[in-house]
Amino acid sequence: MDAKWLALIGAALAAFLSGMGSAKGCSIAGQAAAGVTTEDPAKFGQTLVLQLLPGTQGFYGFIVAFLILSNAGILGTGGGDVDLVKGLAYLAAGLPIGVVGLASGIQQGKASAASISLIGKRPEEMGKAIIFPAIVETYAILGLLVSFLIVNGVK
C-alpha cells in the first residue's frame, strides 16, 4: 500500500504548525517593536533583530517539511515506496518541530517583546536582551533535531 499521503500530512503539519507559531511570535514582538520605534526611530535595527528571532521556528518547520517530502519521493526523484510503517514514521517526524515550533514560537515572541522594551529603555544592553529570547529557541532546535533524527531513521 502506498502511504505517501501520510508523509504529506507529516510535512504539512511540520510546516503549518511551526509557521503559525512563528507568525504569532513575530506579531507579538513586532507590536512591541513598533511601539519602541515610535519613541525612537533609531532603534529600528535593534528591535528588528529581536522581532526576527521567533521567526526561526517556521523556518525549521519548512526544513523538516522539505526533508520529509524529498525523502518520501514526493519532491524530486529520490526515495522508494512508502509503506504504512514508513508513512507513519514520516507523519511522526512532522510532529516534534510542528508542535514545539507552535508553542515555542509564541513564547519566544513574548520573550522578544519583553527584550524589546528592555532595548527601549537601555539600548546599550543589546547583548543581554538577545539572550533571553534565544534561550527559548533551544527547544525549537531540539524539536528540529528529533524531527530530523526520525526522518533520518526511516529505512
Next chain:
Amino acid sequence: MSMVKMDKISILGHLSEKDNIVRALMDKGVVQIEDASFMKEELGEAVENDVADSVVPELDRKIDFLDQAIKTLKNNSGEKAPMFAPKRRYESPRGRKLEIYNIAEQINNKSKEIASLSSEANAVKNTIEQLKPWEKFDSPLNKMETKGTKVMLGTFPLKQNFSEIKKQLEAEDINALIEEVDKDKQFTYAFLVAEKDDVEKAFDFLKGHSFTRISLEESDKTPKDCIEDCNQRIENIEEEKKKILDEIVSFKDRREDMENLVDSFMMERDRRKISENFLKTKSVFYLTGWTPAAGAEALKEEFTDKYQCFVEVEEPGADEEHPVLMQNNKFVEPYEMITNMYSPPSIKDPDFNWILAIFFTLFYGMMMGDFGYGIIITVGCAAAIITSKFKRKEGNLFKLMLYCGISTMIFGILFGGFFGDLTLLKRFAVLDPINETMRFMGISLTLGIVHVYIALVIQGYKDLKNKDVLGFIGDTIAWIVFIWGVVVLITTKILHIQNGFWAESFWGQQMGRFTLAIWILIIGAILVVATNGREKKNPFMKFFGGISALYGITGYFGDVLSYSRIMALCLSSGIVAVVMNQLARMVWHGPLIILGIVIILFGHALNLFIGALGAYVHTCRLHYVEFFGKFYEGGGRLFTPFKRNTKYTDAEL
C-alpha cells in the same frame, strides 16, 4: 594571568593644591577614588564632607546642550560615519570655548525655529482638513448674513436621508431652506438659509434630525481660496525650513570642535564632581582609593615631590573588600567580558579566565563546526578589528569572535563541514556529525565531564588556598572519584559500551571492569559521605549530611547531560545548511540558477546568524550554569580608575 594586587592609597593635601592633584590623578588614570566619609568619625569634629563644585549641574546642562546640537548636525548633514573607525584624537578647545558654544546655540535656535515652523504647518494642515468639505461652498466666509437672512453651516450623519429632511423642512411653516454642499463617507455637508426671525426655529427643527452646526474661521474669501492660501503657506514654510536646514548644515565643519568641547566639559565635570568623595577641614583635604600595587610606591614619590601633600600606601587587610582588576594576555583578555557579564569576580575568586577562554573557544567551534562559516566569522571580525584599530580592552566581542571563528574553521575540517555538505573537506573529517550522532553525543558528554571536573578542581584550589584540606577532599577528590564510578557503571552496564574512553579508563582490565567500577563507586561514596557533612557539629548530623549529599549526584547527572547541546547545535545548523544546498541544487540549471544563488546567499546568511547567535548563547550558558555553579562567587567590583573619560574623542594620554 592573574588578579592584580591592589593597594590602598590615601592622599592628604593642602586645599590650594586640590585642583592640581585631582588633575594629576585624572591624567594618570590609575587610582579608583572611593567615598571617604566612613573615615569621618575617626577623624573628629573639625572634619567635614567635601562637596561637588557648584558648577557641575551647569556643566551637565552645557554637555546636553552641545550633544543636542551635534545630533542635529549629524542627522541633517547626511554624513555617514563609517561603522568601524577608531576615535579621533582629542584636541583641546582651550581659548575657543565660548565661540564654539555659540555655534551650538545658533544650531539649537535654528532647530527650535524649524520645530515651530513644523507645528505651524501642522496647524495649517488641520485648517485645510476642516475646509476641504466646504470647497464647493462658493461664498466668502464673512458674508454669512444679509439684511433679512442668515446662513448657517452644518453636517448631517450620512444615515439621515437628506432629501427627506429637505422636503420636511419645506413642508414646515418656516421660512428656511437647506442645500447640500458635499458628501463624504460619514457626513452630508449642508448649509441652511433662513429668515432672521426663523433661524432659531429652523435650527431646532434640524437639530431633531442630528444636524450639527459647524463654524469656520471668518475670512473674506471662499473656502476654496482659503485652501489655496493654506497650501501656499505650507509651501512657504517648507521652503523656509529648507533654508534654515541649509544654514544648520553649513556648520558641519564645526562638529569636531563641538565634540572636543563636549569632551573637555565632561573631563572638567568629572574633576569638579569627584571631590564629593573627599573629606576636608579648613585647610586640607583628604581622599582615599585603590591603585595597582605595582605602581603605588612610584606614585607616592611623585606626588610627595611635586605637590604639598602627604601620601600613604598600605596593603589591604586579608578579607578587605576592594575593586578587582584582572590582567591577562591578549588571547584571554576578551574572555573577561564573558565572566564580567555574569558577575565580576570577588576578591576570593581566582582568575580562571584562561580556562574559560580555552573551553569557550572549543565549545563554540564545535557548536558551529563549519569551515565556511568559520571563514566568514574570522574574516569579518578581523576586518572590524583592523579598521577600528581597537586598543586593549576594546572591541572584546570582535576579538573573542575572531578566536571562535578560527576554532569553527578547525572543527569544520574535523567534522567535514563546509557550508553544510559541500564535499571539499570531507576526506579530512574524523567525525561525521550527521551519521555518527551517538559518537558525537559521547564526545560532548565526555567534554562535559572534563569541564565539570575542572570546575571541581578550581573549587579545590580555592579550598587549599584557604588551608581547608578537608574541603579539598570533600569538594573535589570525593566527587571526582564518585562521578567516575557512576560514569563507568552507566557506560558499561547500562549502555553496554565495552570500549571507549570511560570503559577503558581503568588499569585493571583483568579484574573485570564492572567489579572495579563498583569499588571506585563505593570509595567515592564513602569519601562523599565522610566529608560532605563536615559543617555540622553533631556526629549524627554529620553522617546524615553526608548521606544526603550523595543525592547531589543527580545534579551532576543533569549537568553532564546538558553538554549534549554541543551536538544538538552543531547538527541543527548543519541540517539547515544541507537543506539550503539541496534546495539550490533543485533549481541549479538554466536561468533558474539565479534563484539558486539567492536561496544560497539568503539561506546561509540566515543560518549563519542563527547558528552564531545560538552557539554564543549556549556556550555562555554552559559556563554560567554548569561551570560557574561549582565554584564561582562573583559579586565583585571591577576596578574603574578616575581617568579622562570622553564621549567622542580619544583623550588618553
